[in-house]
Amino acid sequence: MHIHRLEKIWLGFGLVMLFVFLAVLGVAAFAMGIQPPSPHHQMIDPTKVKETPPFDQPGIRQVADKEYEAVMTAYAFGYAPAAMEVPVGSTVHFTVTSSDVVHGFEIPGTNVNMMIEPGEVSQVSHKFTKPGEYLILCNEYCGIGHEMMATKLIVK
Amino acid sequence: MGTDSQRRKKGQFGNEPSLKGAFASVMLLGVFLLVAWVSVFILFLSRQ
Numbered sequence: 001m002h003i004h005r006l007e008k009i010w011l012g013f014g015l016v017m018l019f020v021f022l023a024v025l026g027v028a029a030f031a032m033g034i035q036p037p038s039p040h041h042q043m044i045d046p047t048k049v050k051e052t053p054p055f056d057q058p059g060i061r062q063v064a065d066k067e068y069e070a071v072m073t074a075y076a077f078g079y080a081p082a083a084m085e086v087p088v089g090s091t092v093h094f095t096v097t098s099s100d101v102v103h104g105f106e107i108p109g110t111n112v113n114m115m116i117e118p119g120e121v122s123q124v125s126h127k128f129t130k131p132g133e134y135l136i137l138c139n140e141y142c143g144i145g146h147e148m149m150a151t152k153l154i155v156k
Numbered sequence: 157m158g159t160d161s162q163r164r165k166k167g168q169f170g171n172e173p174s175l176k177g178a179f180a181s182v183m184l185l186g187v188f189l190l191v192a193w194v195s196v197f198i199l200f201l202s203r204q
Binding site: 006024109 | 172175176178179182183186189190193197200203204
């Protein structure tokens with residue numbers, strides 16, 4: 001089978017690109033832990049969110065030095081707890097579920113962006129190295145009040 | 157012998173179409189893909 005010289009060059013270029021991209025993503029995911037949200041699959045009964053720990057007591061708790069766990073529920077049309085505060089340099093582990101419909105959970109300007117589905121527990125962690133007011137926004141249409149659904153994380 | 161297919165069967169190359177234009181277009185697209193991928197990856201790392 002005859003492959004033209006130029007075809008060999010561009011096919012080679014494409015293959016190299018593919019392997020480089022896969023290697024970069026592979027190293028990031030497995031050696032550096034940079035993975036999509038919710039690395040561990042956890043389910044919950046969506047009709048019993050308010051009675052199921054830890055969502056029976058949503059809130060933000062310190063678990064280690066500069067490390068916090070934020071257990072949150074998303075509902076139409078807000079998040080519990082509302083505004084939270086952490087010191088700068090903290091890593092926050094967000095554990096979120098929905099008590100009604102599908103919601104989103106995004107902190108613009110960061111890589112925090114995930115779906116909150118009833119029946120599923122979603123997890124993502126982020127280290128806040130710069131002080132400021134971070135918006136936690138619902139970016140998945142959830143009903144009539146969707147555009148108002150947001151809360152704040154204050155990093156001091 | 158007249159046609160390219162007859163010439164190829166005889167082990168000689170016929171009149172091959174020039175792939176220079178195709179090569180340029182493919183490499184242009186490839187460079188665009190590379191630049192777009194790297195840009196988005198850098199943006200991702202900067203927000204991490």
